Amino acid sequence: MALREAAVARGIPISYDKRVRDLRTVPDGVEATFGDGSRAYGELLVGADGIRSRTREILNPDGPAPSYLGLLNAGGFTAGPIEADLDRTPGLVHMTFGRHAFFGWSMAPDGSVWWFANPPRKEPLRGGEFTEATWRAHLLGLFAGDATPGAAIIRATPEVLGPWNTDDLPRVPVWQRDRVVLLGDAAHAVSPSSGQGASMAIEDAVTLGRCPDLADYERQRRRRVEKVVAFGRRNSRTKTAGPVGAAIRDSLTPLIMKLLYRNGDPARWILEHRL
Numbered sequence: 136m137a138l139r140e141a142a143v144a145r146g147i148p149i150s151y152d153k154r155v156r157d158l159r160t161v162p163d164g165v166e167a168t169f170g171d172g173s174r175a176y177g178e179l180l181v182g183a184d185g186i187r188s189r190t191r192e193i194l195n196p197d198g199p200a201p202s203y204l205g206l207l208n209a210g211g212f213t214a215g216p217i218e219a220d221l222d223r224t225p226g227l228v229h230m231t232f233g234r235h236a237f238f239g240w241s242m243a244p245d246g247s248v249w250w251f252a253n254p255p256r257k258e259p260l261r262g263g264e265f266t267e268a269t270w271r272a273h274l275l276g277l278f279a280g281d282a283t284p285g286a287a288i289i290r291a292t293p294e295v296l297g298p299w300n301t302d303d304l305p306r307v308p309v310w311q312r313d314r315v316v317l318l319g320d321a322a323h324a325v326s327p328s329s330g331q332g333a334s335m336a337i338e339d340a341v342t343l344g345r346c347p348d349l350a351d352y353e354r355q356r357r358r359r360v361e362k363v364v365a366f367g368r369r370n371s372r373t374k375t376a377g378p379v380g381a382a383i384r385d386s387l388t389p390l391i392m393k394l395l396y397r398n399g400d401p402a403r404w405i406l407e408h409r410l
């Protein structure tokens with residue numbers, strides 16, 4: 136049963152379009168005030184409100200704010216014909232350092248192609264700089280001439296998604312106080328280059344569900360998530376190299392991969408983690 140259905144089956148109400156504006160500790164619980172002026176009371180408030188978390192701001196009035204990592208994100212899906220010779224093994228993810236930007240794609244079991252791209256950019260986007268058409272044209276320019284199917288996949292995509300900035304949040308001083316606790320990106324946003332943000336939010340939720348003590352939950356989670364955020368930051372950096380850095384990276388990659396993988400997958404500490 137899906138989580139949402141399970142909640143409904145237990146009579147747990149779900150409300151949409153409510154944004155927490157303020158929190159107040161009251162006897163044996165927390166009272167939240169929403170943007171529409173309404174209020175709700177609970178014995179525990181879990182701030183799972185993402186990278187721009189209001190709950191985090193309330194627990195940490197002096198910051199920190201998410202930091203921009205010099206990288207944008209794009210993506211899309213296509214079931215249409217692609218004018219390129221593709222490896223069609225379902226589920227295999229291909230990742231390539233292009234001359235100007237990183238490109239990844241995978242074939243889903245239904246034969247459609249899912250892709251993402253990470254163009255480097257020094258300054259973060261201010262909204263409204265691109266339309267879908269200009270963003271598509273920008274990406275096609277970046278991947279033109281690469282020995283990858285990137286440009287062909289983008290051309291075959293009905294709607295190109297993005298751009299989004301890549302931000303992370305390495306250390307949030309206060310995770311919990313009284314009966315308020317942070318979870319997921321609100322506590323530790325990680326670069327998408329780690330592929331771990333959603334997984335860590337789920338790990339947090341399972342751990343919190345087993346921990347009646349909020350300080351114990353934080354103790355069990357903090358070290359691991361901060362290590363994963365640092366890993367994501369390092370991965371992002373490999374995608375923002377300038378022309379000289381990229382030339383060095385590309386010539387040394389075969390050797391570095393051989394050394395890194397000599398004892399198996401170096402990221403297995405992430406993938407083999409058990410709660």
Ligand SMILES: Cc1cc2nc3c(=O)[nH]c(=O)nc-3n(C[C@H](O)[C@H](O)[C@H](O)COP(=O)(O)OP(=O)(O)OC[C@H]3O[C@@H](n4cnc5c(N)ncnc54)[C@H](O)[C@@H]3O)c2cc1C
Pocket residue numbers: 153154155156183184185186187188189190208299318319320321325327329330331332333334335336
């Ligand atoms: C481009 C990109 C690629 C990614 N790729 C991967 C990947 O491959 N693998 C992976 O594991 N992760 C990936 N992630 C990360 C993943 O999406 C996040 O880590 C994950 O969604 C975090 O879950 P969350 O529940 O903590 O926050 P969110 O999913 O951000 O959910 C927060 C929710 O809180 C709501 N909210 C915000 N403010 C308030 C408020 N004041 N009051 C009430 N509600 C509020 C929001 O509307 C939202 O519904 C990627 C992220 C990006 C941007």
